[in-house]
Amino acid sequence: NGTRELGAAFRTTEELFVQPSPSVNNQFEEDPLLQLYLKRHLPSEYQLTVFDELRRFGHRVSSELVSLHKECEDHPPRLNQYDAWGKRIDKIWTCSAWIKMHDISAEEGLIASGYEGQYKAHSRLFQVAKNYLFAGHSGLYSCPLAMTDGACKIIKAMDRTQVAPFSRAFENMTSRDPAKFWTSGQWMTERRGGSDVANGTETRALPLSEDLAGPYALYGYKWFSSATDSNIAFTLARVVDKDGSTRPGTSGLSLFYVETRQEDGLLNNIEVVKMKNKLGTRQLPTAELILNGTVAHMMGDVGRGVSSISHMLFMTRLHNAIAAVSSMRKILSLARRYALQRTAFGKLLVDHPLHVRTLTDLEVEVRGSLLLLLETARLLGLEECGQASEHQKHLLRIVSPLLKLWTAKQSIGVVSEALESFGGQGYIEDTGIPGILRDTQVLPIWEGTTNILSLDVLRSVEKSQGKTAMAILREVDNLMKSSRDADVELDGPRDRLTESLRTVASFLAGTNSEALSFAARDIAFSLVRTYMGALLVEHASSTGQEVDIAVAQRWCSKQLTFIGNDYSSTSAKLDKSILMDGI
Ligand code: UCC
Ligand code: FAD
Numbered sequence: 001n002g003t004r005e006l007g008a009a010f011r012t013t014e015e016l017f018v019q020p021s022p023s024v025n026n027q028f029e030e031d032p033l034l035q036l037y038l039k040r041h042l043p044s045e046y047q048l049t050v051f052d053e054l055r056r057f058g059h060r061v062s063s064e065l066v067s068l069h070k071e072c073e074d075h076p077p078r079l080n081q082y083d084a085w086g087k088r089i090d091k092i093w094t095c096s097a098w099i100k101m102h103d104i105s106a107e108e109g110l111i112a113s114g115y116e117g118q119y120k121a122h123s124r125l126f127q128v129a130k131n132y133l134f135a136g137h138s139g140l141y142s143c144p145l146a147m148t149d150g151a152c153k154i155i156k157a158m159d160r161t162q163v164a165p166f167s168r169a170f171e172n173m174t175s176r177d178p179a180k181f182w183t184s185g186q187w188m189t190e191r192r193g194g195s196d197v198a199n200g201t202e203t204r205a206l207p208l209s210e211d212l213a214g215p216y217a218l219y220g221y222k223w224f225s226s227a228t229d230s231n232i233a234f235t236l237a238r239v240v241d242k243d244g245s246t247r248p249g250t251s252g253l254s255l256f257y258v259e260t261r262q263e264d265g266l267l268n269n270i271e272v273v274k275m276k277n278k279l280g281t282r283q284l285p286t287a288e289l290i291l292n293g294t295v296a297h298m299m300g301d302v303g304r305g306v307s308s309i310s311h312m313l314f315m316t317r318l319h320n321a322i323a324a325v326s327s328m329r330k331i332l333s334l335a336r337r338y339a340l341q342r343t344a345f346g347k348l349l350v351d352h353p354l355h356v357r358t359l360t361d362l363e364v365e366v367r368g369s370l371l372l373l374l375e376t377a378r379l380l381g382l383e384e385c386g387q388a389s390e391h392q393k394h395l396l397r398i399v400s401p402l403l404k405l406w407t408a409k410q411s412i413g414v415v416s417e418a419l420e421s422f423g424g425q426g427y428i429e430d431t432g433i434p435g436i437l438r439d440t441q442v443l444p445i446w447e448g449t450t451n452i453l454s455l456d457v458l459r460s461v462e463k464s465q466g467k468t469a470m471a472i473l474r475e476v477d478n479l480m481k482s483s484r485d486a487d488v489e490l491d492g493p494r495d496r497l498t499e500s501l502r503t504v505a506s507f508l509a510g511t512n513s514e515a516l517s518f519a520a521r522d523i524a525f526s527l528v529r530t531y532m533g534a535l536l537v538e539h540a541s542s543t544g545q546e547v548d549i550a551v552a553q554r555w556c557s558k559q560l561t562f563i564g565n566d567y568s569s570t571s572a573k574l575d576k577s578i579l580m581d582g583i
Pocket of ligand 1: 319
């Protein structure tokens with residue numbers, strides 16, 4: 001009897017230890033670097049409003065968006081191709097939380113704030129800061145927002161905000177009214193390839209009138225289309241000449257504007273073939289589409305498709321970086337909270353120096369990326385308001401691919417390491433943590449892979465006759481000079497930066513173009529690391545704070561690696577022998 005009673009007592013779960021879940025707090029209030037950067041760079045007349053607004057939004061994110069984000073993960077989109085009576089409808093169902101994210105995006109002006117000019121040349125910086133607070137908790141609504149910003153940028157940069165039909169799209173995409181707010185897709189990838197669109201694009205555009213501006217009927221197969229529930233899309237196609245032929249290559253590609261639905265609400269001669277079954281980003285509808293006479297309007301000149309869509313690529317790559325840094329910040333915030341509440345070997349995790357060092361190394365990486373992101377946003381704002389110098393314009397051009405390739409790649413490593421800091425819980429789906437890793441894995445793939453963006457860095461150098469490379473190297477020098485007489489503690493980082501700068505510059509100057517392409521990735525990584533080191537050093541010398549100085553020191557001693565590989569043709573041959581050994 002006594003044993004049975006004892007057994008019953010053991011069976012009770014009431015006394016078992018239950019650990020509290022780590023909470024998401026106000027992400028603005030917990031981000032001193034974001035606050036310090038804004039304090040340093042925003043004119044004083046904007047500071048109060050911007051800080052109040054970001055603090056309010058940070059609170060909305062932690063109180064309202066966390067559960068919506070989870071709902072988006074738990075209820076992924078579905079495709080209903082036929083109705084009960086067999087009629088083809090191709091309806092994409094999305095959950096109510098996804099629709100709510102659409103409404104919140106409009107209300108909060110997540111796109112509008114980039115175009116209203118409330119903070120003049122600092123509007124983009126404000127918009128990026130706000131989207132950074134949003135992205136990691138957005139149920140991946142950050143993806144349609146990225147493409148929507150890209151679509152607005154095309155229309156604005158190509159001066160079509162007052163020209164129908166683009167004017168209506170621009171007005172709706174920059175609206176703060178959820179009932180009006182439109183989003184955009186970006187259909188570039190076809191079956192033959194997504195990096196090399198010049199050889200990959202088979203879609204044809206049949207003119208429906210004599211007027212070159214359109215309309216056209218598009219025929220083709222779009223292999224990837226994310227946020228397929230969007231109202232419009234920009235896409236590439238080849239115009240069919242009078243003799244029925246099309247021009248191959250880049251110069252045969254033109255840019256087209258598509259409204260996905262007709263006035264009657266039916267799809268614009270678009271068939272949704274299937275939804276992609278993806279490793280992550282499952283919240284996001286991504287489909288294969290057949291364009292079967294889709295009515296479209298040309299944007300820009302015939303044969304200038306790639307150049308025209310590069311306006312969109314600029315913005316989506318910036319948003320990719322927002323998502324990458326936001327994900328890193330999110331998981332580290334959770335990991336910090338966890339370290340303050342989880343005990344192992346009789347001590348809180350935060351009292352194990354080894355655990356803290358592991359997380360601190362990640363924190364240093366995130367700070368470098370955040371600084372790079374904010375600085376890019378600041379430069380963009382200056383450029384859009386006509387206040388950027390030639391030097392800053394060249395700098396912005398080369399920093400754009402560097403920002404995307406670096407933050408995307410880094411986010412996977414950081415998120416993976418941070419996931420381990422939760423132990424087994426990091427691997428458990430209902431904590432929401434594994435989803436962060438799955439969703440970051442796509443960031444280096446879409447919007448240009450790491451290699452393609454490394455080659456874009458070289459494209460920028462070649463097109464500008466070296467001016468973009470000069471701009472970034474000179475900027476590193478400027479940043480170091482502006483901090484020269486500050487703290488001696490920064491002498492070490494400055495020495496390493498000087499050495500890094502010299503090595504990259506002499507490599508760029510002394511290498512032929514074939515070897516440069518081969519070395520593109522190492523060049524890109526060396527350039528971005530050096531630039532980030534310089535940003536951190538300048539920031540630290542300006543704030544004079546112990547934490548900022550330590551971050552700059554650690555970054556520079558760990559991250560500044562130099563190009564030293566062999567990029568000869570013999571070495572390239574050897575690569576193939578090693579890789580293909582056994583095939
Ligand atoms: O993946 C996609 C959407 C995913 C969902 C959205 C996520 C958003 C983030 C969300 C976060 C949560 S959409 C698909 C994205 N696809 C790509 O990114 C394509 C990647 N491939 C490239 O970027 C290639 O480098 C190409 C396509 C640009 C290469 O094409 P070409 O034909 O070899 O290009 P060319 O001949 O070098 O360049 C043609 C013209 C040139 O100008 P002109 O004619 O004046 O000499 C180039 O200078 O385009 C210009 N150009 C650029 N201009 C090319 N790239 C750029 C650039 N980056 N900036 C300015
Ligand atoms: P490939 O171009 O075949 O590349 C394969 C590999 O070869 C890559 O690692 C690449 O880096 C490397 N490589 C290629 N060329 C070179 C070179 N010259 N030098 C060195 N290395 C090279 N696309 C859209 O248009 N719209 C969308 O909405 C969209 N959504 C997507 C959603 C998801 C979830 C995913 C995964 C992809 C999406 N994409 C979309 C497609 C995406 O943009 C492409 O997958 C990407 O651009 C790569 O193209 P690819 O798949 O054809 O790879």
